[in-house]
Amino acid sequence: MHRQRLATALVFLLPMASAFATEPTALHCGRLFDARSGTVLADRTIVVREGRIAEVLAGHADVPGTKAIDLTRHTCTPGWTDLHVHLGSQSSPKSYEEEFRLDDTDFAFRSVGYAKKTLLAGFTSVRDLGGEVAPHLRNAINQGLVDGPRIWAAGTSIGTTGGHADPTNGYNAELSHLIGPPGPTEGVVNSVDDARQAVRQRYKEGSDVIKITATGGVLSYARSADAPQFTVEEIKAIVDTAKDYGYRVAAHAHGAEGMKRAVLGGVTSIEHGTYMTDEIMSLMKQKGTWYVPTISAGRFVADKARTEGYFPEIIRPKAIQVGAQIQDTAARAYKGGVKIAFGTDMGVGPHGDNAREFIYMVEAGMPAAVALQAATINAAQVLGTDEQGVIEAGKRADIVAVPGNPLDDIRAVLGVDFVMKDGAIYRQPGTAL
Structure with missing residues (x-):
């Protein structure tokens, strides 16, 4: 049965989005999955500004003017x-x-x-x-x-x-x-x-x-x-x-x-x-x-x-x-x-x-x-997009984090507790859904 008669007014009845504000953020990742090489890199800081990845720094970098998020026990990957x-x-x-x-x-x-x-x-x-x-x-x-x-x-x-x-x-x-x-x-x-x-x-x-x-x-x-x-x-x-x-x-x-x-x-x-x-x-x-x-x-x-x-x-x-x-x-x-x-x-x-x-x-x-x-x-x-799929400067800030290392145990993917899309955080450790 077709569903092409969706009422335009329906969208006004839907709940407003619940993401946290897209403020400048520094994600301190214990590991980072490099999708180009298929390898995991140790200890990286991802700087996010205005919905984009601004830079990826080695180590646990202190970035003034950003909100720091501790993901040091996690592996950060590009959004799936x-x-x-x-x-x-x-x-x-x-x-x-x-x-x-x-x-x-x-x-x-x-x-x-x-x-x-x-x-x-x-x-x-x-x-x-x-x-x-x-x-x-x-x-x-x-x-x-x-x-x-x-x-x-x-x-x-x-x-x-x-x-x-x-x-x-x-x-x-x-x-x-x-x-x-x-x-x-x-x-x-x-x-x-x-x-x-x-x-x-x-x-x-x-x-x-x-x-x-x-x-x-x-x-x-x-x-x-x-x-x-x-x-x-x-x-x-x-x-x-x-x-x-x-x-x-x-x-x-x-x-x-x-x-x-x-x-x-x-x-x-x-x-x-x-x-x-x-x-x-x-x-x-x-x-x-x-x-x-x-x-x-x-x-x-x-x-x-x-x-x-x-x-x-x-x-x-x-x-x-x-x-x-x-x-x-x-x-x-x-x-x-x-x-x-x-x-x-x-x-x-x-x-x-x-x-x-x-x-x-x-x-x-x-x-x-x-x-x-x-x-x-x-x-x-x-x-057909080059806007996403990797964690690199200039790409969309779509980032997922899981505890542990999924390359060691793939079942870690079932434990997602951090989700960012376009720089907005929808899920993070210790936050009730």
């Missing part, structure tokens, strides 16, 4: 980025019926809490890949009306008739007839011309990135999770039109053929990538395509599929089969030299648990430093 979230929803046994019962404003109010949980978990930026609430939530956060991460919003995903992004999947004949077949305005395309129109509609609606569903999916009300759902020509039309507006294209893809078509069509990233073959890995390396595994979502759906009644029966076999495979694919892709960036698909799993993806990546054979790079410098490259 989750490249695949859905802040407008969260999976539950009632998710499918709620699409019919709830209004746009219900989902919008829920998204406020989800956004704050994500930020407090250390994720200062996210790419929201599909959901009509996200552009409005992005605007509210940017205006300082609510707390949340910086959002790159896809808005409505682009799919094909009956595909993973067809919003009328599962509707009965009477309802389908009443609504009529969705088209490019609703994100459903069936030709090259439709594909171009759908991208232009996303531009009209204020999207920041384009999301396509290149294959079937796990949670859509349809049998196949892996059938290809676009021609190469349609994908090329989407990618070329997206370039006109400065957009990058992310492709949801589980099946090999649809994934191959997406890479050949020029997408920036493959999301999930469950049945990725050696041929596709070679093609991705040749084309420079990024891989965002979303292991968290795979593990979540595989687990919940064994709970009677959590998913509709048409979903359960797909969830069991696909969910169990994603972590193994991520392991093969890392060994195969595919470029990997961080994403969870939260909204499938519970918002705020995003950092568990680091643990799953390490379990898949990636060094802890590589997992952290995936959520910092690599994620910034996927987004």
